[in-house]
Amino acid sequence: MNKGYINKIIPFSSVDGPGNRTAIFMQGCNFNCIYCHNPETIGQCNNCGMCVNDCPQNALMLLESKIKWNEKNCCGCDNCIKICEYCSSPKAVEMTVEEVINSISKTIAFISGVTISGGECTLQKEFLTNLFIKLREMNISIFIDTNGSVPLWVDESFVNSFDKAMVDLKSFDEEEHLMLTGCSNRIVLENIRYLNKIDKLYEIRTVIVPDLLNNKRNVNEISKLIVELNPQIRLKLIKYRPLGVRNNLLKANIPSNEVMEELKSLSEKIGCKQVYIV
Numbered sequence: 117m118n119k120g121y122i123n124k125i126i127p128f129s130s131v132d133g134p135g136n137r138t139a140i141f142m143q144g145c146n147f148n149c150i151y152c153h154n155p156e157t158i159g160q161c162n163n164c165g166m167c168v169n170d171c172p173q174n175a176l177m178l179l180e181s182k183i184k185w186n187e188k189n190c191c192g193c194d195n196c197i198k199i200c201e202y203c204s205s206p207k208a209v210e211m212t213v214e215e216v217i218n219s220i221s222k223t224i225a226f227i228s229g230v231t232i233s234g235g236e237c238t239l240q241k242e243f244l245t246n247l248f249i250k251l252r253e254m255n256i257s258i259f260i261d262t263n264g265s266v267p268l269w270v271d272e273s274f275v276n277s278f279d280k281a282m283v284d285l286k287s288f289d290e291e292e293h294l295m296l297t298g299c300s301n302r303i304v305l306e307n308i309r310y311l312n313k314i315d316k317l318y319e320i321r322t323v324i325v326p327d328l329l330n331n332k333r334n335v336n337e338i339s340k341l342i343v344e345l346n347p348q349i350r351l352k353l354i355k356y357r358p359l360g361v362r363n364n365l366l367k368a369n370i371p372s373n374e375v376m377e378e379l380k381s382l383s384e385k386i387g388c389k390q391v392y393i394v
Contacts, residue, residue, distance in 0.1 A: 120216070120243035123157045123208045123235060127223045131394065133259040133282065133318070135228030138220050142244075143208040145236040147263050147297040149286060151325055151368065153360045157235040158203035167196035167206050176206055185209070213247045220256070229257030231282075238266040241274045248277035259318065263297075264304035268311065280318035281311050282352075287322075287329060288337040296329070305341075312345040319350040324379060326356070326369045335379045336386065343387040350390040353379055 121143040126132075129139040145158045152158065165178040175189035176196060183206040196206050211219075220230060230251060232244060237260055248258050258278040264285070268275050285304060287293040293301035311317035322338055324331045335353065342349045355371055376393045383391045 118212050118243070118246060119210045120213075120240050120247070121160070121208060122211050122216070123154075123205060125216075125219055128227065129231070132231040132233060132261060133229060133257075133280075135257075136226065137229045137231045137257075137259070138223060138227050139231050139233055140216065142232065142234040142237045142240050143205070144239050145234055145263070146239060146265055147236065147286075147299055148203075149297050150328065150366045151296075151323060151356060151361055153357075154235075155203045155360065155362055156197045156200065156205040157208075161204045161206050161208060162202055164202070166201070167199055170195045170199055213243070213250055216247055217250050217254075220251075224254065224256070227256075229259060229279075231259040231261055232278075233261040234263075236263050236265065238262050238268070238274075241266070241271060245274045245277045252277070261321075262307075264307040265299060266307075267303055268307050275314070275316065279316070281316055282319040282321060283308055283311065283317065284321045284323075285338060288334050288341070289330070292329060292334075308341070309345065312349065317345070317349055319352055321352040321354060323354045323356055324371045324376060325366075326371050326375070328366065328368055331371070331375075331379060332382065335383055339383040339386040339388050342383075347387050347389045349388075350392065351383055351388050352392050352394060353383075354394050 123141040123143040126139040129137050132139040141157060143157055144160060161183060163181055163183050168176045168178050173189045173191045175186045177184045185207050251258055259280050260278050261282045264283045286296050290301050322334060342351055353376060355376055356368060357370055380391045380393055
């Protein structure tokens with residue numbers, strides 16, 4: 117497959133892996149996290165046309181039953197995303213491997229690597245494998261940020277095509293994970309163990325959400341898992357912030373700095389060597 121469905125490309129990011137990286141957000145996700153900060157990356161645009169009349173710059177048109185987005189006219193107000201009832205974006209586009217490479221090439225001298233995120237990037241792993249082959253030829257560091265839901269151990273060619281993975285572990289508890297995402301975490305945990313075994317696990321990430329999750333239990337169990345696998349694996353504790361979330365699904369408080377520091381201290385006492393709060 118030579119085409120991927122891409123939500124956006126951020127030329128420079130300092131929060132998506134080590135160094136200054138180009139972050140590519142793929143469109144489409146198989147999780148429906150209650151606290152999702154990028155819900156517009158979940159679904160596929162169904163070309164309903166609801167967003168067209170709300171575009172103040174006439175950057176959207178419905179032509180031959182397809183939404184057409186004019187990037188030059190777009191002012192970035194995101195009205196189209198705000199009114200979409202299908203967790204999608206009319207600005208998501210199909211791109212070939214060559215088009216993505218051309219986009220990355222514009223800033224290649226200023227980045228330390230590329231990170232593929234989402235949505236859930238592994239849902240498009242055939243396209244990504246082809247993209248990563250080209251990036252390898254350019255000697256670019258390749259990371260993926262994944263929810264870990266797709267069994268990676270069955271696709272050696274894909275796993276061999278990237279350098280490291282950052283895995284979002286939404287909850288260690290399966291029932292809590294089901295409540296939060298609509299899916300089990302069994303494959304996620306298997307992927308974490310597999311990636312560690314082949315030395316491709318860079319980081320585990322989990323979001324701290326008061327009044328929704330048993331955050332202390334989660335950090336406790338995730339930390340034990342990390343120490344069992346390799347105490348040097350990074351643990352990133354992400355502070356929930358109500359930015360971009362669907363308020364009709366969740367109204368939660370932002371965890372205090374004190375709570376975040378307590379959870380970090382808990383993880384370090386268990387034996388984790390690299391714990392970060394963001």
